[in-house]
Amino acid sequence: MSSSAYIVDAVRTPRARRKGKFLTVHPVDLLTYPLNALMQRAKLAPELVEDVIVGCVTQTLEQGWCVGRAAVLASGWPITVPATTVNRLCGSGQQALNFAAQGVQGGEYGLVVAGGLEHMTRVPMFSDSGGEPSPLLARYHPDLVQQGESAEILSAHFKISRSDVDAFALRSQQNAKRALDEGRFSRSTVAVPYRDESGAEKMLERDDNPRPETTLEALAGLKAVFRENGIITAGNASAIVDGAAAILVASEAALKQHNLKPRARIVSQVAVGSPPRIMLTGPIEASQQALKRAGLSLGEIDLWEINEAFAPVPIMTIRELKIDPERVNINGGGISLGHPLGATGAMLVGMAVDELERTKGRYALVTMCIGLGMGIATVIERM
Numbered sequence: 432m433s434s435s436a437y438i439v440d441a442v443r444t445p446r447a448r449r450k451g452k453f454l455t456v457h458p459v460d461l462l463t464y465p466l467n468a469l470m471q472r473a474k475l476a477p478e479l480v481e482d483v484i485v486g487c488v489t490q491t492l493e494q495g496w497c498v499g500r501a502a503v504l505a506s507g508w509p510i511t512v513p514a515t516t517v518n519r520l521c522g523s524g525q526q527a528l529n530f531a532a533q534g535v536q537g538g539e540y541g542l543v544v545a546g547g548l549e550h551m552t553r554v555p556m557f558s559d560s561g562g563e564p565s566p567l568l569a570r571y572h573p574d575l576v577q578q579g580e581s582a583e584i585l586s587a588h589f590k591i592s593r594s595d596v597d598a599f600a601l602r603s604q605q606n607a608k609r610a611l612d613e614g615r616f617s618r619s620t621v622a623v624p625y626r627d628e629s630g631a632e633k634m635l636e637r638d639d640n641p642r643p644e645t646t647l648e649a650l651a652g653l654k655a656v657f658r659e660n661g662i663i664t665a666g667n668a669s670a671i672v673d674g675a676a677a678i679l680v681a682s683e684a685a686l687k688q689h690n691l692k693p694r695a696r697i698v699s700q701v702a703v704g705s706p707p708r709i710m711l712t713g714p715i716e717a718s719q720q721a722l723k724r725a726g727l728s729l730g731e732i733d734l735w736e737i738n739e740a741f742a743p744v745p746i747m748t749i750r751e752l753k754i755d756p757e758r759v760n761i762n763g764g765g766i767s768l769g770h771p772l773g774a775t776g777a778m779l780v781g782m783a784v785d786e787l788e789r790t791k792g793r794y795a796l797v798t799m800c801i802g803l804g805m806g807i808a809t810v811i812e813r814m
Contacts, residue, residue, distance in 0.1 A: 434682050436535035437693035438811065441781030442468045443676035444623050446638045446769040449552050453635070453673040455626045458493045458550035462502035465546060465677035468621040473679055473691060477506070481540050483514035484531050486523025486547035487773035490516060491559040498548060518773070519702065521740060522799045522807035523547055524676060525776025529700035529809060531680045541685035546677035547774035556671070556772070574708050578802055579657035579668070581710035582741035586662055588709065589747045593662040596742035597650040600667035600766050603739060607763025608643040615762055615789065619781050640670050640769040667742040672769030676777035695784045698794070698810040699724035705804045711740065713806020714748045714798040721796060721808035732810075733792030734758055736779040738799040739765035748798070762786060775799070780809060787813040 442465045447453040453461060462485065470477050485499030499514040519526040524547025531545035568575075576584070586596070610616060622636040645666070655661035656668070681691055701720045705713040714737055722729060735758050737745040745764070749756055762782060765775065776799055783795035791813075798808040 434536055434538060436532035436697045437681050437683070437686060437814070438695040438697065438784060439679040439681050439691050439693055440469055440472055441676070441678040441777070441784055442472065442619050442621050443774070443778050443781055444674050445620055445635045446640050446672040446674040446771060447635055448640050449671045449673065452625045452639060453550065453623070454552055456623065458548060458553055459498060459501045459505050461550055461623065461673065462498070462546070462548045462675040463506040464621050464623050465675055466502060466506045466544065469544060469677045469679050475689060477508040477512060479689070480512050480542050480544050482534070483512060483544045484527040485514060485516050486519070486525070486527040486776060487516050488518055488520055488523055488549060489554045489556060489559050489772070490518060492554050494548070494550065494554045502548070519805065519807065520802040521738065521772055522702070522776055522801040522805065523773040524778065525780065525797065525799060525807050525809060526702065528678055528680070528777055528780055529702070529807070532697040532700055535680055535682045541682045542689070543680050544677055545680055545777065546675065547777040548675040549771040549773040550673045551671045551771060552673050572707055576708060578710060578740070579663055581708065582663045582668070582743055583658050583661045584709050585711050585747060586743045589743065589750065591743045591746050595746055596662055596667040597647060599742040599746055600650055601645060601647050603760065603763050603766040604642055604645040606761055607641040607767035610762035611637060611641065615785065619785055638768050640672050641763065641767045663741055667766060669740050669765030669770035672771050674769070674771035674774045674778065676774045676781060678777055678780060693814045694788065695811045695813055698812050700809045702805060702807045705806055707804030710802060710804050711744050711800040712747070713800050713804065714744065714808065715751050715806070717806030717808035718748070718752060718796060718798050721810050725810045727794060727810065729754065732758070732794050732796045733790070734761070734783055734786055734795040736760060736764070736783050736795065736797040738770065738775060738779060740770060740800050742766060744800050776807070780811065783811060784813070
């Protein structure tokens, strides 16, 4: 008999601009801050954690050799706490949470930590690429392209214009500014020490990527990145940042045993495959399936977090599912706050928990597009 999985708490580092504040912070060390903050806030001894599941996309160089286990050891936790690292590309952090929830629901875990990490400064995107292309992959899918080109294909297919994506990007910046000004992320953001150019130690306490000075005119003046006459620019695509996140998931029995108060319940989770050339349409079907499994209608979702890998992705999802835009990414997203690949999914879930509590909403749905044609979604309920 399956049991419910509950989110006890969710914490994250600030998102730091590439080649910025976290330049001197090792990726393994970066993840230790949310891991230890999670235990301190819950007043739990780390040895009670039965597993740690970490999402990370670029698992090479300093993020190689099971970075999740390395971070557990670097946190000073007992060697008895195991860990693993998973890769579902951009959905990795969210998949880590979904795996954790499934373990609890199946009765295998009482207390488990899920999270994500991506240090895109010290381990640049595509560092793990190379070698000979797969002949069989080329046989079955000879027309694969990079995600930026997929975003252009998607935009043309769904008739999304340059003015559409720039307007959405401006909205993301404005929403992030309001959220930061009002301290909406303060509950779940743990400060991280870093060294500045002079070697002095300082603390980064909040996301530093948003550009509140952004205007529609400035966005319109940016050049397309992937096509000469395309619509995807640096201003309406996700920003490259560094960050890490951790979420404590518990069974009902563990809640009682350790006197823990849950903040949310994980209602349903799903991953789907989607056309790999266009690559970015997965949030549509993933959201539909997650709603069906949850037994909920679209109108019952109070808050949506749709990852802003590229502005056309949330625009397409909003239009195709007929979602009220005022319920989507109301505190900004990947365009303004940044998209630290393997950490983003866990961060979005944490943001959703915070926002449900702030607004007294009941249900949130978090969804992401994923490279090579996949989508992922999770429905949570505020307790």
